[in-house]
Amino acid sequence: MKVLYVTSEAAPFAKTGGLGDVAGALPAAVNGKADDVRVIMPLYGSISGQWREKMQFIKHLYIPLAWRNLYCGLFELKECGVTFYFVDNEYYFKRGDIYGHYDDGERYAFFSRAVTALLTEFDGWTPQVVHCNDWETALVPIYMRCLYGGDPVIDAMKTVFTIHNIEYQGRFARDTLENLFGLPASLFNGGTLEYMGGVNLMKGAIELCDRLTTVSPTYARELQEEYYARGLDGVIKVNSHKLTGILNGIDTKLFDPETDENLAKRYTAATLKDKAACKAELQNILGLAQNPGVPLIVSVGRLVGHKGIDLITEALDEMMDSDIQFALLGKGDWHYEQALAAFQHRYEGRVSVSLTYNAALSNAFYAGGDMFLMPSQTEPCGLSQMIAMRYGTIPVVRETGGLRDTVEPYNPEIGEGLGFTFANYDKYDMLHAIRRAVDVYFNGKDRWAELQKRGMSRDFGWAESAKAYKKLYRETLAGVTGGKG
Numbered sequence: 155m156k157v158l159y160v161t162s163e164a165a166p167f168a169k170t171g172g173l174g175d176v177a178g179a180l181p182a183a184v185n186g187k188a189d190d191v192r193v194i195m196p197l198y199g200s201i202s203g204q205w206r207e208k209m210q211f212i213k214h215l216y217i218p219l220a221w222r223n224l225y226c227g228l229f230e231l232k233e234c235g236v237t238f239y240f241v242d243n244e245y246y247f248k249r250g251d252i253y254g255h256y257d258d259g260e261r262y263a264f265f266s267r268a269v270t271a272l273l274t275e276f277d278g279w280t281p282q283v284v285h286c287n288d289w290e291t292a293l294v295p296i297y298m299r300c301l302y303g304g305d306p307v308i309d310a311m312k313t314v315f316t317i318h319n320i321e322y323q324g325r326f327a328r329d330t331l332e333n334l335f336g337l338p339a340s341l342f343n344g345g346t347l348e349y350m351g352g353v354n355l356m357k358g359a360i361e362l363c364d365r366l367t368t369v370s371p372t373y374a375r376e377l378q379e380e381y382y383a384r385g386l387d388g389v390i391k392v393n394s395h396k397l398t399g400i401l402n403g404i405d406t407k408l409f410d411p412e413t414d415e416n417l418a419k420r421y422t423a424a425t426l427k428d429k430a431a432c433k434a435e436l437q438n439i440l441g442l443a444q445n446p447g448v449p450l451i452v453s454v455g456r457l458v459g460h461k462g463i464d465l466i467t468e469a470l471d472e473m474m475d476s477d478i479q480f481a482l483l484g485k486g487d488w489h490y491e492q493a494l495a496a497f498q499h500r501y502e503g504r505v506s507v508s509l510t511y512n513a514a515l516s517n518a519f520y521a522g523g524d525m526f527l528m529p530s531q532t533e534p535c536g537l538s539q540m541i542a543m544r545y546g547t548i549p550v551v552r553e554t555g556g557l558r559d560t561v562e563p564y565n566p567e568i569g570e571g572l573g574f575t576f577a578n579y580d581k582y583d584m585l586h587a588i589r590r591a592v593d594v595y596f597n598g599k600d601r602w603a604e605l606q607k608r609g610m611s612r613d614f615g616w617a618e619s620a621k622a623y624k625k626l627y628r629e630t631l632a633g634v635t636g637g638k639g
Contacts, residue, residue, distance in 0.1 A: 155190070155627055156189075156280065157282070157284075158273070158283070159181050159194070160194055160269050160285065160286045160294055161173060161193060162195065162262065162288065162290035162291060164177035165177070166205075167238070167240075168201055168252055171456070172402065172537050175402075175405070175537060176369070176402055177195070180620065181193050182234050182616075183616035183617065183619065189624065193236060193237070193239065194241065196241050196246070197227070197240035199247060200249075200250065200251075200252065201240075208231050208233075209240065210229065212229060212230050214227045214228065215228075215271065215272075217268045217271055220333055220334060220336035221336075224264055226268045239272075241268045241269065247261070258290075259330060260334055262290040263334060263336075265290070266293035267293070270294055270301070280307065282312065283627050285315075285627075286363070288319065288356075289322055289323055292324055292355040294359075295313040296337070296341075296362055298311065300337060301336075312631055313363045313364050314364065314626070315363035316368060316369065317377065318368070318369055319534050320377060320382070320534075323356040324355030326352060328351065335353075346358050357386060357389055363396070365396050365630045366397045366398070367400055368399050368400075369399070369556060370400075370556035372554070372555050373399055373555040376532070378394060400623060401560070401619060402619060403615050403616035404537050406615040409541045411429075411545050417435075417521050418435035419432060423607045426603060426607070432522040434522075436450070436452075443503045449525060449591075450523050450524050451523065452481045452519045452525070452527070452547070453526065453527045454526075454538055457487055457509075458486045458487055459531065461486075461530050462528070462530045463490045466482075466494075466527070466529065467490065469582075473588060474505070476589065480505050482507050483510070484508075484511060485509050485511055517545075523542070523547045525549070525550050525588075525595075526539065528549060528552070529576075529584050530552055532554060532555060533554050534555050534556060535555060535556030535559075539556075540560055540612075540614040543610065544609070544610060544614065545610075546607075546610050548572075548591060549572065550574045550588055551573060552576055553576065564605060566601070571605070572605065572612070574588070
C-alpha cells in the first residue's frame with residue numbers, strides 16, 4: 155500500500171499546531187513492511203539549515219496555474235523511516251511565517267497544483283492513495299478529478315481528505331475560480347465549489363474525495379450539526395456515508411516526564427512526589443508565589459475564540475476568589491492578549507500570562523501544573539489534554555470533540571475517570587468544574603494521586619490510530635465507503 159500524505163506543515167520541519175504533529179507522527183506509525191506512507195509539503199524558508207543539508211535535489215518542472223507558468227523544485231529527505239518530499243518555490247515559500255500572507259490562496263493553489271503534477275513524477279514510486287489535509291491541500295482532489303480526469307494512472311488513485319479544523323475552509327471570491335485557481339466555471343455553476351456566492355475549497359474536497367475523515371469520533375458527529383459545522387453541515391450530512399472519525403495520538407517518546415530534558419526533575423507515576431520540583435521551578439520562572447500547597451492551574455494554546463478564551467477572561471476574577479494560581483502560555487488575537495495581560499497586573503504573584511509560544515516552556519507548564527484548563531467552544535481532537543495527562547496534570551475540559559473522547563469525567567462515587575468536565579459553553583459551568591477539581595485537590599489527596607496515575611498510564615500513542623488509518627486506506631482502495639460519522 156502506497157500513500158502520499160499531503161500537508162502544509164509537518165514536524166520537525168515546520169509546525170504551527172496539531173496538523174504539524176499529526177503529519178510528523180502518523181506516517182511513521184502506519185509505515186511497515188507492506189506499507190509505504192510518504193509526506194509532501196512546501197519547502198519553507200523557515201526550515202532550518204540542519205534539515206536542508208540532508209535534502210537531496212530530485213528534479214524540477216514548471217507548473218501551470220491559470221495564466222501562470224511557475225518553477226517547481228522537488229527535494230527529498232528520509233527521516234525516522236519516512237520519505238519526505240519538499241516542493242520548492244522561493245517566491246511563495248521563502249517567508250518568515252508559514253501562514254497569514256495576503257496571497258495564501260495563490261500559494262497553496264500552487265502547492266496543490268504542483269503535488270498533482272508530481273503524482274506521476276516520483277521515480278519508481280506511484281501512490282495508490284493521496285491523503286490531503288485541511289483547506290490548504292483541498293485543491294489536490296479537485297485538480298485530480300477536474301483537470302486530470304481521463305489520465306488512467308491518476309484516475310486509479312483514491313483520495314482521502316481530513317478535516318482538522320472546519321473553522322478554516324479556504325473561502326474566496328467568485329472571480330478566483332478561473333483567474334487564481336485555473337478551474338472551469340462549471341465547478342461554480344454546478345455547485346461543487348460554490349458557497350454563499352463565493353468559492354469554498356473545503357466544500358469541493360468534501361464533495362470530490364473518496365473518503366472523508368476527521369480527528370475524533372465526536373467531532374465527526376458534531377460536524378453534522380449547524381452549531382459546529384460553520385455552514386457546511388448540510389454538505390457533510392450528504393457525504394456522511396464516507397465520513398469516519400479517527401482520534402489523533404501524541405508522540406509518547408517526545409512527551410515523557412521520565413525522559414524530558416526540559417524538566418527541573420524527571421518523574422514517573424511511581425515517583426510523583428518529584429513533580430513538586432517542576433511546580434516550584436515553574437512558579438519561579440513565572441514570578442508566582444512559591445507556595446507548593448496552592449493548586450496551580452495552567453493553560454497552553456492559541457488565544458482564539460473557539461479555544462474558549464472568552465470563558466477564561468469572563469470568569470478569571472471569580473476563579474481567583476478561590477485559593478489558586480493561574481498561568482497561561484500562548485499567543486493569538488490582540489484583544490485576548492490585552493485582556494489577559496491586565497489580569498497579570500491585577501493579581502501579581504498569583505496570575506502569570508506569557509504571550510508567546512515556546513516548546514520547552516510548554517513542557518514545563520504541562521509538568522509544573524496541577525490542573526490543565528481547556529474550555530474549548532469547539533475542539534476537533536486536541537492534543538494538549540492528552541499531553542497534560544501524560545505529565546500527571548489533571549484536565550478540566552468542556553465536553554466537545556476530542557476532549558469528550560479522551561477525558562472521562564471523574565466519578566467520585568466509584569473513583570473512576572480522568573478529569574473534570576462540563577457540557578454547556580458557560581462560564582458558571584466551567585467555574586463549577588474548576589471548583590470540583592480544587593475541592594478534590596485540597597480534600598482528597600489520595601484520590602487526586604490516583605487520578606494522576608490513571609492519566610499517566612493511559613496509552614495516547616499512535617498505535618491505535620495507525621491501525622484505523624491502515625484499515626481506512628485498504629477500504630478506500632477496495633472501494634468501500636462505509637463511514638462511521
